[in-house]
Amino acid sequence: MHLFHRQSGELYCEQVSVGELAERHGTPLYVYSQGALSGRYRDLSDALEPLDHRVCYAVKANSNLAVLRVLARLGAGFDIVSEGELRRVIAAGGAAGRCVFAGVGKSEREIEFALRRGIYCFNVESIPELVRINRVAARLGKIAPVAVRLNPNIDAHTHAKITTGTYQNKFGVPFERVEEACARAARLKNLRLRGLQMHIGSQLTKAEPFEAAVKKVIPLARKLAARHGLEFLSIGGGLGIVYDRALASGSPAWWQSPPSRGFITPAAYAGRLAPLLKPLGLRILIEPGRFIVGNAGILVTRVEYVKKTGVKTFVIVDAAMNDLIRPAFYDAFHEIVPVSRHTNLLVSSDVVGPICESGDYFCRDRPLPKVRAGDYLALMSAGAYGFVQASNYNSRPLAAEVLVNGARSAVIRRRQRLPELWAGETFPAWLR
Ligand SMILES: Cc1ncc(COP(=O)(O)O)c(C=O)c1O
Structure with a gap:
């Protein structure tokens, strides 16, 4: 079953247009396919059928409550590493009695x-x-x-x-x-x-x-x-x-x-x-963590500028290393594809974010279809160790997350609002 696919040049997640999701919810936007993550869980659990087994999904890979609920309903146990993760499992309807800590x-x-x-x-x-x-x-x-x-x-x-x-x-x-x-x-x-x-x-x-x-x-x-x-x-x-x-x-x-x-x-x-x-x-x-959710999610981002320096073409997008740190942290590779394909012309590009760090890049010198400001790009296979490692570096709000199931889609985490970034901060008496 192909759950991220193209129809008339447009990228779809199951039966939902990724471009329409980006227009409706804004970017950067994580999009997950429920069919893909359930399919991965079932493939693994079915393959282990000869054994008395339990698949304890590693919550650290993607801890969104809706993702956990999908897996809990399939009968998964959970591998957790903190009280916060255990509370998430319980909030999602999972049982502590099926968790390893x-x-x-x-x-x-x-x-x-x-x-x-x-x-x-x-x-x-x-x-x-x-x-x-x-x-x-x-x-x-x-x-x-x-x-x-x-x-x-x-x-x-x-x-x-x-x-x-x-x-x-x-x-x-x-x-x-x-x-x-x-x-x-x-x-x-x-x-x-x-x-x-x-x-x-x-x-x-x-x-x-x-x-x-x-x-x-x-x-x-x-x-x-x-x-x-x-x-x-x-x-x-x-x-x-x-x-x-x-x-x-x-x-x-x-x-x-x-x-x-x-x-x-x-x-x-x-x-x-x-x-x-x-x-x-x-x-x-x-x-397993990555195996269940990794290929089931993408990060959608919008091109802000295309900057040509004579030496390089920088495609500057609205997602950054604070949204997906894997390339900067682990030298990880993510396939990058245009959400709407209008050309087959390839340009050697560096896709970079707005953060003030040279390490804020998603790829370097990679031949990518030529893009313009306003186009959407998808970073594929971003479902694991993506959103969960996001930070507020450069005072950037956390991205929104959407879950797709067939022709339906729903926001499973709304975009963080800017005042939430400093809501817990206070002035000491001498600065009041
Ligand atoms: C104890 C333990 N179990 C499971 C996992 C999940 O690993 P993966 O996402 O590669 O399946 C990790 C990842 O760090 C881990 O530390």
Whole structure:
């Protein structure tokens, strides 16, 4: 199913014209396809059918309440990293009892809130954290469910800022110390050791690192399951998506077409991992974020000026690094397409935003169809780690978000109003 596609040269999200959405709601504008994100969830969950499994969507990738509600209604669990994310899941109609709580720095307040709400499990990243959770649980007269997050020391061969499974990273308990951490958890009276967890990195496009990590962990998981009666093993998230047309299948709607050229698909992922995991007899959790929402969203922006310097053509748009920081932060590639195509003439262009930073660009020296001021452009595959990382830098309000479902569309987050930017600020007495 192609959910972003062209009709008579115009970009559509499902049955809704992206240009009309931009006219109606203004830009910068995030647009998400409900069909695309539900389809991705189902593809993955169906592929894992041979296992007793739960897909815990990683809320950090896109935490809009409507997105969470779509996934909750499909039966998803959630991977959360803060009280704020847990409150979002609950506000969207999800259950704390289907959430795993990750992160190296859980505060006492966050632990207490999650315990009171009946969290499924804390994925614990250190012995001091085990001790803290035990103390909070004892104070509340509760037994806290915990899993030990292990660091398998496996290089996922992805961008350095999204590698998490080596000893250079802050995450998890070193592989050689996991038995000791589990023994400690078992001795702490207000803890119940429920599982093991790992997450080796994000945007992994091949099966091999997942397979290597799973193969390394299985003997340990078997031993610890026998010793402590574990219930689950979570193999984390990290499934990569296609961002770049050049790497995709070449179809005009490549951002929905099944990845090719060696990219991992749900079937290949499950085909490689399920036979290894099934004999363990544990429930298998996965925590995908990007894979579910990444290709399901775009960022629509308007061209303000075309500035030619003799050396370069700068296409200056109304979106900026504060709306989508991925190119500046991770050197990420986003395909950029005109919302209405009027020409096939290509011009080597730098698409840049209005922020006063040289790093405020979406692409450099890329051949793009020639555009004029007032045209709309779409940055494809912006559904994951897009809006959630937006900031108010340069006192720019947060963009609006729209969800499309078939022929229907609705604003799921209105554009931030300027006075909201300074609403929490006050003058000290000496400046009044
Ligand atoms: C513990 C954990 N699980 C899941 C994810 C989701 O990763 P992805 O969006 O690559 O699937 C992350 C991402 O940082 C994570 O840290």
